[in-house]
Amino acid sequence: MDQNIQDQNIQPNIEPKIEQGGKKSIIWVIVGVIVILILLGIWYWLAQKKVVTPVAPTAVPMPAPQAPAPTAQPSAPQVPAAPKEDSVSSINQELNSIDTGNLDQEFQAIDADLNSL
């Protein structure tokens, strides 16, 4: 009986504590979400603001006329990079490969037949 009376006296004190703890955790979650949103916003803003200035072409040093000095370490063979599709060399290469044809050569068979008439 005494125990029951004691429980009834304690219970009202525990409930507000639990309520307070729940509220606190909700606030922390909300604060966390806001912080994430702000960080995302800053990251997006920085990404947009990032400026990339065109790199000035650097002069490629011409190879020396004399034979290259022997290197101490064996280096990997230098594979020349494939020219870009719209590079001048690639354009010229493609242009030179276009054959318009030889018209007179195409008429050879017809001319041979005509001569046998």
Next chain:
Amino acid sequence: MKKIAVSLIVLGMMAFGTVGLAAPKTTSTPVKLGQNILDVVKQKTGMTKEEFEAKRAEIKNLMEQKQAELRNEIQAKRENLQSQIEAKRTELRNRLAKIKDENKKQIVERIYNQVNELNKRMTDHFLNVLERLEKVLERISSRAAKAEANGHDVSAVKTAITEATNAINTAKTAVQNQAVKVYSVTVNTESTLKSDTEKIRQALHNDLKNVFALVRTAQEAVRKAATTLAQIPAVDELEMPATQPATTTQPTP
């Protein structure tokens, strides 16, 4: 407490929204038929590398689509002409009936076939050449656009590109007209058989020669554009900026 939490959420959302709105918007207008990448770059300053590549791909697709349409159009016209070629063959056979020499009859008929076949083959070949020239010109436009984006004067290249485009279009029209021509022999007498047959050979030769000259003019115009482009210092090193630049800087020579 709830009010504070709601206010904080609203504030956070507003901050994010403001940043999003402040960010530059990328609006893309569709590429028009016949436009080259230089025109597109001119319309939209500060184009990024990604936008440039996307527009270029769009232009290439349109160009290939147009080329396929022209081929299909020619093919359809040729199919319609097939009955005409057959009718003229029958007419020729009737006219050849008065020729006694069977061998000569066969030769004339063979020449008739060869002439019309050669016309088809050569117009197809010219069309191939012009399509390849168009593709080369697209590459020249791309490289010139990159040079322009890096502050170089590309007015001479632009002029050369326009001239080349016009030359290609003129040649294409000529090929289109030539492709649908039918050549027929008008046989008079056995004694004039050779000269009568020679007439269609000569007619085809003259026509193809004219078209050939236009194709060569187009080729030379494209070559001129390429040569003009090559005069821009270190043009192969120039690229579109990866992201929108704040200021355009001219590379030091």
